[in-house]
Amino acid sequence: MTGAMFIAECLKQEGVTKVFGQCGHTNYALIDACRLHGIEYVSFRHEQMAAHAADAYFRVSHKLAVLNVHLSPGMTNALTGVVSAAADCTPMLVICGNTPAYNHAREPHQGIRFHADASQGDIYRPICKRVWRVDDVNLLADVMPRALNLAQTGRPGAVLIDVPMDVFSAHINAEAVTVARRPSHGRAVGSSAGIAEAACLLLAAAKPVIFAGNGVLLSEASEELKELAELMQIPVATTLMGKGAFPEQHALALGTTGIWGTRVANETTKEADVILAIGTGFGEADCSSWNPAYTFAIPPSRVIQIDSDPQEIGKIYPVEVGIVGDARDTLRELIERLRGEKRLTADSGARMRELDRRKQAWNAELVASQSNDDRPIHPARLLAELSKAAPADAIYVTDVGWNKNGAGQQLKCSKPGTFITAGGMATMGFSPAAAIGAKIAAPDRKVICLVGDGGFLSVLGALTTAVELDVPVLWVLFNNFCFSTIRSVGSKYFKNTYGTEFTKPDGTPYNPDFMLLAKSFAIESALVAEPSELGAALEKAIKADVPYLLEVRTRADVPMPRTGYWDIADFLVGGNGPADDTPSQSHAADEIETPVA
Ligand SMILES: Cc1ncc(C[n+]2csc(CCOP(=O)(O)OP(=O)(O)O)c2C)c(N)n1
Numbered sequence: 124m125t126g127a128m129f130i131a132e133c134l135k136q137e138g139v140t141k142v143f144g145q146c147g148h149t150n151y152a153l154i155d156a157c158r159l160h161g162i163e164y165v166s167f168r169h170e171q172m173a174a175h176a177a178d179a180y181f182r183v184s185h186k187l188a189v190l191n192v193h194l195s196p197g198m199t200n201a202l203t204g205v206v207s208a209a210a211d212c213t214p215m216l217v218i219c220g221n222t223p224a225y226n227h228a229r230e231p232h233q234g235i236r237f238h239a240d241a242s243q244g245d246i247y248r249p250i251c252k253r254v255w256r257v258d259d260v261n262l263l264a265d266v267m268p269r270a271l272n273l274a275q276t277g278r279p280g281a282v283l284i285d286v287p288m289d290v291f292s293a294h295i296n297a298e299a300v301t302v303a304r305r306p307s308h309g310r311a312v313g314s315s316a317g318i319a320e321a322a323c324l325l326l327a328a329a330k331p332v333i334f335a336g337n338g339v340l341l342s343e344a345s346e347e348l349k350e351l352a353e354l355m356q357i358p359v360a361t362t363l364m365g366k367g368a369f370p371e372q373h374a375l376a377l378g379t380t381g382i383w384g385t386r387v388a389n390e391t392t393k394e395a396d397v398i399l400a401i402g403t404g405f406g407e408a409d410c411s412s413w414n415p416a417y418t419f420a421i422p423p424s425r426v427i428q429i430d431s432d433p434q435e436i437g438k439i440y441p442v443e444v445g446i447v448g449d450a451r452d453t454l455r456e457l458i459e460r461l462r463g464e465k466r467l468t469a470d471s472g473a474r475m476r477e478l479d480r481r482k483q484a485w486n487a488e489l490v491a492s493q494s495n496d497d498r499p500i501h502p503a504r505l506l507a508e509l510s511k512a513a514p515a516d517a518i519y520v521t522d523v524g525w526n527k528n529g530a531g532q533q534l535k536c537s538k539p540g541t542f543i544t545a546g547g548m549a550t551m552g553f554s555p556a557a558a559i560g561a562k563i564a565a566p567d568r569k570v571i572c573l574v575g576d577g578g579f580l581s582v583l584g585a586l587t588t589a590v591e592l593d594v595p596v597l598w599v600l601f602n603n604f605c606f607s608t609i610r611s612v613g614s615k616y617f618k619n620t621y622g623t624e625f626t627k628p629d630g631t632p633y634n635p636d637f638m639l640l641a642k643s644f645a646i647e648s649a650l651v652a653e654p655s656e657l658g659a660a661l662e663k664a665i666k667a668d669v670p671y672l673l674e675v676r677t678r679a680d681v682p683m684p685r686t687g688y689w690d691i692a693d694f695l696v697g698g699n700g701p702a703d704d705t706p707s708q709s710h711a712a713d714e715i716e717t718p719v720a
């Protein structure tokens with residue numbers, strides 16, 4: 124069989140049913156091999172979108188993301204999508220074409236050859252766990268299983284297999300063996316000594332908090348997380364990426380932490396005596412730039428950290444107990460050790476009353492914006508109406524801006540895999556295609572893309588794939604005629620909005636007519652400018668089982684309610700004004716809104 128057929132055979136063995144990408148003469152052999160193997164090729168009009176869709180497809184289905192693209196320009200287009208996936212630990216196999224191997228030394232058409240021949244794979248080195256260039260078809264027999272392993276084991280991530288196009292067409296005489304060359308029991312339980320220490324610390328804690336990250340979702344440990352929280356009556360906060368790992372309607376749920384977290388979460392994590400962190404690297408945004416006055420005060424809080432990647436343990440904060448292990452299996456052991464035990468100093472009644480008081484205060488803080496009747500519509504009002512209209516298991520796919528940080532803070536997600544966001548890269552333009560990948564992964568669920576006008580227009584071509592494949596995604600467009608997130612940085616710190624607004628030369632607001640645009644794409648659409656019409660419009664859009672664009676005219680001038688802290692505000696505060704000798708304020712950010720990004 125040909126190299127391309129061999130690769131498709133390996134993918135088939137792996138259970139792959141979808142490959143995302145875009146065609147080129149260098150990768151067409153594999154597209155055809157996929158067709159012959161009954162593997163669907165989900166084609167996008169731009170490789171970045173294909174990569175975002177593959178990424179979200181994994182996040183919802185937990186099936187390997189596979190991307191197949193053309194050489195150099197296809198690869199550079201895909202790069203943003205691949206790095207967004209890799210940053211959030213999505214296992215992604217990228218297979219690209221290359222110039223024919225026999226021509227590498229002659230710098231053939233479309234090769235990148237500045238420092239080495241046909242070296243476009245080098246562009247992927249900083250973002251991939253490994254890059255293979257397969258110049259001999261017989262190497263595929265080992266490269267394929269190794270690449271599939273590497274993407275999916277340890278800390279999951281992206282790998283690249285770079286295949287000269289003549290290698291796709293060369294004949295290989297080998298048997299495809301992939302799954303049998305992988306650990307059949309890949310999950311490692313943390314050490315029992317560590318689990319015993321963790322149990323002791325939790326039992327003696329007066330104000331413990333669980334802090335759950337993306338690792339809980341990757342390990343599918345949500346059931347265990349809930350069981351442990353309920354067993355020990357421990358409140359649970361999550362990272363933005365971990366949102367949905369614990370049901371946010373639950374009495375013990377605190378919501379997300381950090382710069383744009385809930386006040387309930389930040390107040391409660393800050394005062395915790397013991398923090399059980401699971402599957403999180405304590406990222407900056409989730410930890411308010413690690414400023415102890417805002418989200419985590421470690422020490423004095425004592426940390427138990429469970430992570431499958433030893434590098435994450437103690438990376439930011441010192442740990443009292445650091446356990447290397449799979450979240451699900453390690454939590455299962457911890458639960459067994461704690462079953463029948465009672466926390467020594469637990470006054471869970473008083474603590475739950477305090478938690479309830481905080482939740483009510485936080486809800487009261489939001490209510491004015493959520494019921495705001497202004498035109499354009501307040502984004503918090505849009506999110507509140509959306510919460511009412513959407514089914515409980517709806518999958519939200521966010522972009523950047525209010526639609527990400529506001530949604531992270533104010534939407535309640537009760538199931539794993541219902542909040543999909545580019546956490547590590549915060550990639551503007553992620554969500555429109557990612558929502559398509561999410562819907563392909565979960566055809567029976569409602570998938571709602573939340574996106575600003577800036578993000579939407581940067582990847583508009585995604586809509587064509589939804590129509591071509593009849594993928595009924597709902598895109599909710601926050602149209603405010605600007606990059607409002609960055610506009611607020613400009614106006615707050617630099618006293619201008621230069622380069623952030625969408626206007627004609629005479630200053631009038633400009634965007635394409637989104638209703639005409641939807642029509643031209645053969646997509647149903649509606650426009651809402653009146654807050655009072657929002658509920659009904661959302662209901663109708665959610666009910667529609669077709670690709671649907673709902674444009675909502677939103678306010679551009681409302682910063683996110685800041686409950687945490689981002690230290691960039693400390694040095695942005697002077698804008699580009701003249702330097703002076705005034706000593707800088709240590710907590711300048713207290714007086715100003717933190718920008719969103
Ligand atoms: C690819 C990319 N480019 C730039 C940014 C920086 N950035 C963060 S938010 C934002 C503006 C987003 O505008 P829009 O989609 O209209 O949403 P809004 O801020 O108006 O809610 C930009 C440019 C980014 N995160 N990603």
Ligand SMILES: [Mg+2]
Nearest residue numbers: 575576605607
């Ligand atoms: Mg905008």
